[in-house]
Amino acid sequence: MWLTFKSIVVSIVVIQAICVCTIFGQTYYDGSACVFRGNQGICRVITECPSILADVTARRIGYGDMVSCGFKGKNPIICCPDNVVDRVDTSTSTTTEEIFTFDSGNTRRPPTTTTTTTTTTTTTPRSLPMRGVGSRAKAACTRFSKDVPAPIDFQILGGVPAAPGEFPHMAAFGYNDISGTAWNCAGSLISERYVLTAAHCVARQSNMPTIIRLGKTSLETDDDNAEIVDIGIAEVIRHPDYLASLNYHDIALIRLSRDAPLDNNFIRPACLYTDERDNSRSDVLVATGWGTVNPDTREKSNVLLKVNLTIVELDSCNQTHVSIGLDRRLRNGLNNGQMCAFLSTKDTCEGDSGGPLQIMDEFKVSTIVGITSFGLSCGSNVPSVYARVAFYLEWIENTVWPS
Known part of the structure; x- marks a missing residue:
């Protein structure tokens, strides 16, 4: 019988109580790299993994199908295949601007120079292809x-x-x-x-x-x-x-x-x-x-x-x-x-x-x-x-x- 999300969480808690999250010698925690069904993933609290939540809601998977990474308080951490960062692009731009002011006699004073540095970080998520599987x-x-x-x-x-x-x-x-x-x-x-x-x-x-x-x-x-x-x-x-x-x-x-x-x-x-x-x-x-x-x-x-x-x-x-x-x-x-x-x-x-x-x-x-x-x-x-x-x-x- 398929379980509700609430019962899944409870079931995972029970499993975790008797199984420390050390799998094949590897200890997992929030943010760890992991593998779910042959795809790379990241250990996340289950409420922060939209694809797993969608599958649970649609009853496509149960707790036995998930890869457990541990707990954050009472919240289960699971291997989430969503939005693994494939590339981080960081670009820095510098803008120099001359600012003019005027005295009370409306005479322009020598300009002051203001330099602004902007750093933009772009993350490119990937949809996690099956690493060549197929x-x-x-x-x-x-x-x-x-x-x-x-x-x-x-x-x-x-x-x-x-x-x-x-x-x-x-x-x-x-x-x-x-x-x-x-x-x-x-x-x-x-x-x-x-x-x-x-x-x-x-x-x-x-x-x-x-x-x-x-x-x-x-x-x-x-x-x-x-x-x-x-x-x-x-x-x-x-x-x-x-x-x-x-x-x-x-x-x-x-x-x-x-x-x-x-x-x-x-x-x-x-x-x-x-x-x-x-x-x-x-x-x-x-x-x-x-x-x-x-x-x-x-x-x-x-x-x-x-x-x-x-x-x-x-x-x-x-x-x-x-x-x-x-x-x-x-x-x-x-x-x-x-x-x-x-x-x-x-x-x-x-x-x-x-x-x-x-x-x-x-x-x-x-x-x-x-x-x-x-x-x-x-x-x-x-x-x-x-x-x-x-x-x-x-x-x-x-x-x-x-x-």
Whole structure:
């Protein structure tokens, strides 16, 4: 449940009582430099930080999303990203003026000279860009998208089959099973060597995928005319804050054992979305996967399916999940690292986990907005939840493109 500003202040006071504001060896105080969501900021009393106050008032953030710097009396000091001074320009000007006076006989006396010195200081605030966050992902997107072939002409649960090559970033996860290989999760190729997925798909050491299949829309048949490309897994990198007992930070990267072949029309990395705000309701979000198509029999699809979904604003989605008691694995409700999408009778389902929620441009190039994380049940009236890619962009870039 979202808290009022007053209760946020009280909550921070309680937290501060048991946690001195020394974080990772750094002591913070009013005026200290700090970092909030990857942006530089200044520690300020919360009432002097308009952007944080606006987010609190609009219920976009709660106390757990803030970075605490301490207290000034009873007032909490938080890391504020507003108006960090980027440059201070100081200019000095000197004006000399001759002043004439007259005696009683109206005779002008010799002039006196007055010198006035004026110092002007101009501060240039900055809007705190994300210190280059997103630039590496955008550069990779440009590189991978420059040779995209002509758009494919084409017209999950309730979904329709995808055309071969329509989603060339799709990766199917193969797990060892008594009957052979079970395709139980999916992911998105985002570079020659890395696949983006959900952390819960690679959370159990006893049940890890053994191969990543690329370039196929039909996993077990040849009707897509695409060669099977199976690549081993060199490393699984879950987000450092992920806990299997909770539904937060459900994002992971898989480093492949060799580079994916990008010399055909069936395998190509996707782009990454860089805006942390909810998409417009007019944006068409496309979910793709090989997951369950019949909730009763748990039958999975051999063919890659796609379905169009609509964004559900985070506040509204959070209220829905809280109201029906889905809080055991969401102790603090949904946070800004999560997003929701929904369309009645159409949904992602079991087996779609880790797959992308994406938008597509006029050339049918996919940009990954979210990662399929969890939902109440397949095709229910409750929106499904996705990990918000832009929120984790710095972590992704530092792992995939460290330089």
